[in-house]
Amino acid sequence: MEYRLSPQQEMVRDTARKFAREVCEPIAAEIDKSHRFPRETFDKMTECGITAVGFPVAYGGTGLDKLAQVLVTEEIARKCAATAAIFSIHQGTAWTIHLFGTEDQKQKYLRPLLTGGVIGAFSLTEPNAGSDASNVQTIAVEEEDCYVLNGTKCFCSNGGQAGIFVILAMTNPELKTRGISAFIVEKGTPGLSIGKTEDKMGICASDTSELIIKDLRVPKENLLGKLNRGFNHALASIDGSRITVAAAQALGIAEEALDLSVQYVKDRVQFGKPIAVQQGLQWYIADMKTRIEAARSLTYRAAALVDQGEPYATLGAMAKYFASETAVYVTNRAIQLHGGYGFMRDYPLERMYRDAKITEIYEGTSEIQKLVISREVIGKIQ
Amino acid sequence: MNIPRIAVCVKPVPDPAYYDKITVDRTTKRLQRGQAPTIMNELDRYALEKALQLKETLQAEITVFSMAPSNSRLVLLEALALGSDKVVLLNDIDFAGADTLATAYTLARGITHTGTFDIVLMGSESSDGGTEQVAAQLGEMLGIPRFTHVTSVSLDSQSGRFDITAKHDTGVNRYRVQGPVLCGVTREIATPRLPHLRNIRHCIEKPLITLDSKAIEADPQRIGDKGSPTKAGAIYNRESTRQGIMLQGTPDGITDRILTEMRRLGVLCQA
Numbered sequence: 001m002e003y004r005l006s007p008q009q010e011m012v013r014d015t016a017r018k019f020a021r022e023v024c025e026p027i028a029a030e031i032d033k034s035h036r037f038p039r040e041t042f043d044k045m046t047e048c049g050i051t052a053v054g055f056p057v058a059y060g061g062t063g064l065d066k067l068a069q070v071l072v073t074e075e076i077a078r079k080c081a082a083t084a085a086i087f088s089i090h091q092g093t094a095w096t097i098h099l100f101g102t103e104d105q106k107q108k109y110l111r112p113l114l115t116g117g118v119i120g121a122f123s124l125t126e127p128n129a130g131s132d133a134s135n136v137q138t139i140a141v142e143e144e145d146c147y148v149l150n151g152t153k154c155f156c157s158n159g160g161q162a163g164i165f166v167i168l169a170m171t172n173p174e175l176k177t178r179g180i181s182a183f184i185v186e187k188g189t190p191g192l193s194i195g196k197t198e199d200k201m202g203i204c205a206s207d208t209s210e211l212i213i214k215d216l217r218v219p220k221e222n223l224l225g226k227l228n229r230g231f232n233h234a235l236a237s238i239d240g241s242r243i244t245v246a247a248a249q250a251l252g253i254a255e256e257a258l259d260l261s262v263q264y265v266k267d268r269v270q271f272g273k274p275i276a277v278q279q280g281l282q283w284y285i286a287d288m289k290t291r292i293e294a295a296r297s298l299t300y301r302a303a304a305l306v307d308q309g310e311p312y313a314t315l316g317a318m319a320k321y322f323a324s325e326t327a328v329y330v331t332n333r334a335i336q337l338h339g340g341y342g343f344m345r346d347y348p349l350e351r352m353y354r355d356a357k358i359t360e361i362y363e364g365t366s367e368i369q370k371l372v373i374s375r376e377v378i379g380k381i382q
Numbered sequence: 383m384n385i386p387r388i389a390v391c392v393k394p395v396p397d398p399a400y401y402d403k404i405t406v407d408r409t410t411k412r413l414q415r416g417q418a419p420t421i422m423n424e425l426d427r428y429a430l431e432k433a434l435q436l437k438e439t440l441q442a443e444i445t446v447f448s449m450a451p452s453n454s455r456l457v458l459l460e461a462l463a464l465g466s467d468k469v470v471l472l473n474d475i476d477f478a479g480a481d482t483l484a485t486a487y488t489l490a491r492g493i494t495h496t497g498t499f500d501i502v503l504m505g506s507e508s509s510d511g512g513t514e515q516v517a518a519q520l521g522e523m524l525g526i527p528r529f530t531h532v533t534s535v536s537l538d539s540q541s542g543r544f545d546i547t548a549k550h551d552t553g554v555n556r557y558r559v560q561g562p563v564l565c566g567v568t569r570e571i572a573t574p575r576l577p578h579l580r581n582i583r584h585c586i587e588k589p590l591i592t593l594d595s596k597a598i599e600a601d602p603q604r605i606g607d608k609g610s611p612t613k614a615g616a617i618y619n620r621e622s623t624r625q626g627i628m629l630q631g632t633p634d635g636i637t638d639r640i641l642t643e644m645r646r647l648g649v650l651c652q653a
């Protein structure tokens with residue numbers, strides 16, 4: 001079993017690392033405090049091809065692979081989890097269009113998303129449709145040349161900043177999950193407005209908004225994928241995007257928290273010695289590192305499966321579940337190792353702890369991942 | 383003038399962010415890089431950026447030269463991804479242990495062997511050595527005008543003349559010279575870019591040529607450890623016994639305690 005990154009993957013990682021250090025890290029605390037969306041960072045990402053990583057060259061992508069997307073998300077999340085969320089959710093939207101779009105749709109929408117500085121957003125969740133995403137109540141009624149959408153979406157990441165949206169709506173309420181369809185909607189289309197922007201505990205610099213949809217006329221050619229197959233399309237897309245949006249993001253946060261902790265226990269002297277000599281604390285470090293390496297193996301392998309064209313949904317769910325819980329565990333321990341200083345806003349750890357929590361929730365909660373995994377392992381119960 | 387030909391010298395160095403992981407071997411007196419990743423010397427990145435800008439305006443051709451161990455491949459691939467046309471890696475076990483003189487000699491041999499260049503660009507110094515000697519020595523060995531601490535370079539491609547600004551402690555000097563020239567550059571020269579991720583995929587297809595001491599017909603007495611008059615003397619660990627003290631209380635109280643402490647240490651005269 002070969003288990004190493006290719007030189008190109010290493011270079012992608014190193015480039016993303018440099019980007020994260022030079023562009024993301026210096027403003028991470030500021031944008032967290034002020035809840036400011038770092039639009040300028042997104043533009044810089046577009047400039048050096050980060051937004052396009054892992055997509056086919058024919059649509060403006062950089063080529064490369066899913067693993068490259070993971071490496072980029074991980075490196076950015078190390079320095080600023082909110083930026084990693086903005087980037088990876090944007091890419092998740094593009095990924096959906098890439099998977100299910102027609103050639104015309106890909107030419108029209110992927111290029112601006114990947115190379116034009118246009119931000120993407122993906123909107124499935126509604127007030128009454130969270131984990132039970134099938135309970136979508138936004139309605140799409142077919143007319144001669146368009147679908148007319150009405151409803152309210154919530155928790156839409158990048159919502160207030162996006163130029164291109166993928167929105168899910170009921171095209172046939174009687175068919176339940178088999179009556180949902182996906183639509184590509186451009187910002188500024190009459191009938192689409194941004195409602196409340198959420199005030200969050202973590203990833204504060206990312207934008208999470210409500211979408212108010214009122215008589216929104218979506219041209220027929222903007223139906224994404226097959227009519228009434230939107231629910232499956234959405235789930236299939238999230239199967240892939242959770243590997244980056246949640247697993248890789250969690251991995252990056254955890255790694256940075258560990259690095260900071262290792263440095264700190266060596267520097268901090270109590271009782272006349274560095275606290276690193278305390279075996280109890282050494283064992284924390286060992287636990288943190290072990291979980292991180294396990295999370296990395298799952299995450300990289302899930303991405304490699306995508307690249308090899310193998311089924312990846314179950315392993316992706318495991319990676320997402322394990323990496324996100326690892327991030328919460330590791331950041332929590334890291335604060336403990338830093339004592340009171342870890343609790344202070346002067347240090348980045350409390351932000352990382354707040355940021356880590358989202359990875360257990362979005363792209364399907366931990367509980368939903370366990371549902372996905374156990375269904376696959378146990379199979380259909382007679 | 384035909385298409386300008388630019389040589390850029392690039393040194394792979396340990397990432398300064400990992401300096402705490404680097405040690406010095408007490409017997410060989412060489413750096414043990416430990417887990418520190420290898421990156422492109424920062425100022426060389428600036429030199430390469432300048433070359434890329436010249437390429438963009440003048441269709442120049444860029445050849446990167448590096449005397450380095452073979453595990454530096456990523457740094458060289460990065461130079462290709464950034465837009466260099468070709469990399470020449472000078473790699474030989476006998477190059478090991480080179481000081482600045484042997485390094486300059488080896489680079490000079492590599493450059494001369496490879497072709498003629500209108501300008502040689504490099505960082506004024508390296509982040510792990512910091513001697514500022516290689517640029518000057520290399521210029522001498524190539525027998526071309528050489529400038530260090532260069533803050534700007536422009537080329538008039540009609541006449542082949544370079545306008546060069548170099549800074550020194552009290553000001554700047556401006557030169558107008560006929561090429562070829564060598565410039566050791568500083569940070570003012572340009573703002574380095576990151577490689578576009580799309581170019582990373584293809585960099586591996588560009589030429590990366592490895593030359594050993596035979597290929598460049600180097601004098602065995604002038605390369606590596608043998609060719610290096612510099613010998614490391616004693617090596618010391620810098621002992622840091624600094625200890626922070628937290629003072630808490632009212633500003634006046636804290637000020638008094640600082641003054642008392644400074645008097646105790648003899649920094650201030652007794653009141």
Ligand SMILES: Cc1cc2nc3c(=O)[nH]c(=O)nc-3n(C[C@H](O)[C@H](O)[C@H](O)COP(=O)(O)OP(=O)(O)OC[C@H]3O[C@@H](n4cnc5c(N)ncnc54)[C@H](O)[C@@H]3O)c2cc1C
Nearest residue numbers: 122123124125130131155156157208361362363364365367
């Ligand atoms: C910051 C942020 C950004 C988001 N971005 C987006 C976005 O861009 N696009 C989008 O469409 N959505 C987005 N979401 C929505 C997110 O995916 C949902 O919040 C998530 O899926 C959970 O849904 P819910 O919040 O309604 O919780 P609920 O589904 O109400 O869950 C409440 C609790 O019940 C548990 N639970 C529910 N059902 C089961 C079950 N069957 N078995 C066991 N336990 C169960 C859950 O795990 C959870 O612990 C975002 C959310 C947040 C917080």
